[in-house]
Amino acid sequence: MQRHLFVLFLLALTQITGWGVVSVLPVIAATVAAEFQTLLPTVFIGTSVMFVAMGLAAPWIGRAFRRFGPRSVMAAGAGVIAVGLCLLALSTGLLVFWAAWVLIGLAGSMFLTTSAYAYIADYAEDRARSLIGTLMLVTGLAGSVFWPITALLDGVVGWRATVLIYAGIMAFVVCPLVLLGLPATGTGAPEAINKRTARKGPVFALLVTAIALNSFVTFGIEAVGIQLLQATGMDLARAIAVASLLGVFKVGGRVIDLLGGNRWDGLSTGIVSGAMIPIGLAVMWIGGQGILSVAGFLVIYGVGSGAFAVARATMPLVFFEKSDYAAAMATIALPMNLINALAPPVLAALMAGTGAHAVFAVLGALSTMAFIVLWQLNRKRSWSAIAG
Numbered sequence: 001m002q003r004h005l006f007v008l009f010l011l012a013l014t015q016i017t018g019w020g021v022v023s024v025l026p027v028i029a030a031t032v033a034a035e036f037q038t039l040l041p042t043v044f045i046g047t048s049v050m051f052v053a054m055g056l057a058a059p060w061i062g063r064a065f066r067r068f069g070p071r072s073v074m075a076a077g078a079g080v081i082a083v084g085l086c087l088l089a090l091s092t093g094l095l096v097f098w099a100a101w102v103l104i105g106l107a108g109s110m111f112l113t114t115s116a117y118a119y120i121a122d123y124a125e126d127r128a129r130s131l132i133g134t135l136m137l138v139t140g141l142a143g144s145v146f147w148p149i150t151a152l153l154d155g156v157v158g159w160r161a162t163v164l165i166y167a168g169i170m171a172f173v174v175c176p177l178v179l180l181g182l183p184a185t186g187t188g189a190p191e192a193i194n195k196r197t198a199r200k201g202p203v204f205a206l207l208v209t210a211i212a213l214n215s216f217v218t219f220g221i222e223a224v225g226i227q228l229l230q231a232t233g234m235d236l237a238r239a240i241a242v243a244s245l246l247g248v249f250k251v252g253g254r255v256i257d258l259l260g261g262n263r264w265d266g267l268s269t270g271i272v273s274g275a276m277i278p279i280g281l282a283v284m285w286i287g288g289q290g291i292l293s294v295a296g297f298l299v300i301y302g303v304g305s306g307a308f309a310v311a312r313a314t315m316p317l318v319f320f321e322k323s324d325y326a327a328a329m330a331t332i333a334l335p336m337n338l339i340n341a342l343a344p345p346v347l348a349a350l351m352a353g354t355g356a357h358a359v360f361a362v363l364g365a366l367s368t369m370a371f372i373v374l375w376q377l378n379r380k381r382s383w384s385a386i387a388g
Contacts, residue, residue, distance in 0.1 A: 109150025253306020276304025
């Protein structure tokens, strides 16, 4: 048990740091746009190309997990993230700026989220679902921890020096921690996902659709959330504070999963949390920047999106064996990251053209669609159980 806790702590620390250093754009975007004399949506293309690169690299990374083991892939990914951040800090124009985000995305597919889950699935076996869920929620604190730090460093040393500091942390702290601190696991079994995906085609398609739609919503809010809150009338300091608090409330999403205990699985959590997300967005859409609406948004959307983060990571365990988990997540990562790539520029452009009100309406509609898909997925599972 103590060994599991140590591994979970180490993964949480390194994943929070990893997501924190690659999520600097919401804080520094305005400064970068002014320096490069370009528009805000153009700067957010960096986040988009990062997710595209992560998605396109996912199948290859899935094979690397099986050949080299998740720990080695993660350590290499941490080092390459550092190289990408150095390139970002040295960029003098948009082309190099975007190229740096491509490299960060490729490295992110090696280090962030999926690789950590693949490691847990190999290492923890029967306790994988519990540990993955806990790690997912703790990782949600990345913005809460790093956005205020990034804002402080940006004000003191500038965005380029801030990014270089983060590069040093990834290279000289995170990479050694992963390589030397995590116990070794096996290199995995041959891929079996293709046959399983073909056999569960409609179910797998619904699973991917629900995850992708809600990921567009939640990743989109993480990417442009500070600017979106400013568009409702908040000043920068308050917008950063609310966005940071959102990450804290996401941790409360673990309660939704715990309420079900052993009676619930990842899909049960997904349905409950999938209903909370559009309700929380509707509260903000109706009430604007008022205290009650912001509080309702933080509690309902924050907890709901946090619980769905657990579901996104654990729903594949409902339909796939643990030995196939890494391959299933790699397959899901491709469409999920591609649609995530659309979120920052689409939402930034929509926000610039029609305002925050319309953005919350669109996000609410997409999350409602995701809930409908989850409900259909549950009905298919119920019919399968009856047929069985």
